[in-house]
Amino acid sequence: MRFSELNLKLPNWVEPFLDGFDTDLSTTEQRMKLVIELSRENFKKNTGGPFAAAVFDLDSGNLLHCGVNLVESVGCSIAHAEVVALSLAQQALGTYDLSQNNRRCQLLTSTEPCAMCLGAICWSGVSSVVCAARDEDARRIGFDEGDKPTDWIATLTKRGIAVERDILRESAADVLKSYADSGGIIYNPKSLND
Amino acid sequence: MRFSELNLKLPNWVEPFLDGFDTDLSTTEQRMKLVIELSRENFKKNTGGPFAAAVFDLDSGNLLHCGVNLVESVGCSIAHAEVVALSLAQQALGTYDLSQNNRRCQLLTSTEPCAMCLGAICWSGVSSVVCAARDEDARRIGFDEGDKPTDWIATLTKRGIAVERDILRESAADVLKSYADSGGIIYNPKSLND
Numbered sequence: 001m002r003f004s005e006l007n008l009k010l011p012n013w014v015e016p017f018l019d020g021f022d023t024d025l026s027t028t029e030q031r032m033k034l035v036i037e038l039s040r041e042n043f044k045k046n047t048g049g050p051f052a053a054a055v056f057d058l059d060s061g062n063l064l065h066c067g068v069n070l071v072e073s074v075g076c077s078i079a080h081a082e083v084v085a086l087s088l089a090q091q092a093l094g095t096y097d098l099s100q101n102n103r104r105c106q107l108l109t110s111t112e113p114c115a116m117c118l119g120a121i122c123w124s125g126v127s128s129v130v131c132a133a134r135d136e137d138a139r140r141i142g143f144d145e146g147d148k149p150t151d152w153i154a155t156l157t158k159r160g161i162a163v164e165r166d167i168l169r170e171s172a173a174d175v176l177k178s179y180a181d182s183g184g185i186i187y188n189p190k191s192l193n194d
Numbered sequence: 195m196r197f198s199e200l201n202l203k204l205p206n207w208v209e210p211f212l213d214g215f216d217t218d219l220s221t222t223e224q225r226m227k228l229v230i231e232l233s234r235e236n237f238k239k240n241t242g243g244p245f246a247a248a249v250f251d252l253d254s255g256n257l258l259h260c261g262v263n264l265v266e267s268v269g270c271s272i273a274h275a276e277v278v279a280l281s282l283a284q285q286a287l288g289t290y291d292l293s294q295n296n297r298r299c300q301l302l303t304s305t306e307p308c309a310m311c312l313g314a315i316c317w318s319g320v321s322s323v324v325c326a327a328r329d330e331d332a333r334r335i336g337f338d339e340g341d342k343p344t345d346w347i348a349t350l351t352k353r354g355i356a357v358e359r360d361i362l363r364e365s366a367a368d369v370l371k372s373y374a375d376s377g378g379i380i381y382n383p384k385s386l387n388d
Contacts, residue, residue: 001212001257004285005203015197063195076281077290077317078272087272091198096271097383116313119340123271123310125383146313147349155341189291189319 006076008084010068011047014038018066026061031108032132032167035066039081039110040175042068043184049143050179051110053081055089055126058104065089071187082109082117086124098125106130110172111138112165115146121161128162132172141180144188200270202278204262205241208232212260220255225302226326226361229260233275233304234369236262237378243337244373245304247279249320252298259283265381276303276311280318292319300324304366305332306359309340315355322356326366335374338382 017038025031031054038052049069057064067085071077086107090096098105104127111133113121121129135145149155153163180186211232219225225248232246242263249258261279265271280301284290292299298321305327307315315323329339343349347357374380 001259002286003204003209004259004282005201006281006285007199007201009199010197018195065195065198071290075288075290076284077319078277078281078314079290083272087200087270088198090270091200092196094269096265096269096273096381099383114313114317116310116317119308119310119313120272122338122340123308123383125271144316146316147343147346149341149343152341187290189293189317 006074008070008074008076008079008087010066010084010088011042011045011073013041013045013047014066014068017041025063028108028130028164028167031056032130033171035108035110036132036168036172036175038066038068039172040178043179043182047073048079049187050175050184051081053085053107053109055085055098056106056108058106058127064105065092072185077189078116080114080117082107082113083120086120086126090124099127100125110175111135112145114144115148118148118152118155121156122159126161128164129156130164130167132166132168133176134165134169137169137173137176141176142186142188200268202264202268202270202273202281204260204278204282205236205239205267207235207239207241208260208262211235219257222302222324222358222361225250226324229302229304230326230362230366230369232260232262233366234372237373237376241267242273243381244369244378245275247275247301247303249279249283249292250300250302252300252321258299259286266379271383272310274308274311276301276307277314280314280320284318293321294319305329305370306339308338309342312342312346312349315350316353320355322358323350324358324361326360326362327370328359328363331363331367331370335370336380336382
């Protein structure tokens, strides 16, 4: 066995992009606008699929960390935008539980979470999730969202995780469509496409 | 926003442990024995929860990578044993799709996958999954397995991923019980325990 390591970090373009994004981030819509622009920039810069996410501290209003899909660029099927944003926010705070010290964190995601990310959300300690595009918008261009419980929103709310959806949905769905139109890779495992 | 990185790698004890594990690894039971011993060693060495996993190439019989739970030691709720094993196997092979080049990979896990890991398995490109302890063995000591589809095995088999369960179940469940008896942390997010 050859020992390997996984290193997840944001692409180099993200820091100057955030510096240049001078919109106020006090409302949910403004935050989602940032997330959607990150999803667009991620595929334009060829660093991954058209997906982005961000974790905000609901009390301070601070952006704790953002994430973009890094499946292709890192070579890791787990590196969905939500996983990246949640993991890096936890690393920034030094805890595996974002709810530590009664912190209330919100995850915003450009597309409703797939089955894996839905599970990851439950373990992360976030208290709410906000989504833009729907599962069907991702499926329409060929992405597989996995086998989610039929009422996946109820599975989160019963755990105390509030869900808002359709925030700037059209704008996020437009990014997905642009990705498909540009010939972007739909990177489901080959075995699932046989 | 303070930019952070996530680095996942196996604890230092794993390499000498594997070197000292001189059992033949040609049968499923022998491979699972290795995985269960890794799960036991992980909590004894204080590097994480009592969970381990491994990815084997079914054609060559080679161990591609193993993984252990690193939630506490890395401070990352996503760092379940299956996620670690799958991610590191992908890094070792340089692809986000373990089924690339018609490779057939098998994931062995000391406990049936939680909802997040179940999703991760679908995106990884493995062709089969072998489990030791059942969900209820993990739940019995307080771990949350998440909201999995009722017939989660069918969700895998319909995607061409074969599932075997109960391989050395008692032995793996004994490790879980030993962890609980030793006062090991049950690290569900605080918000879920309120």
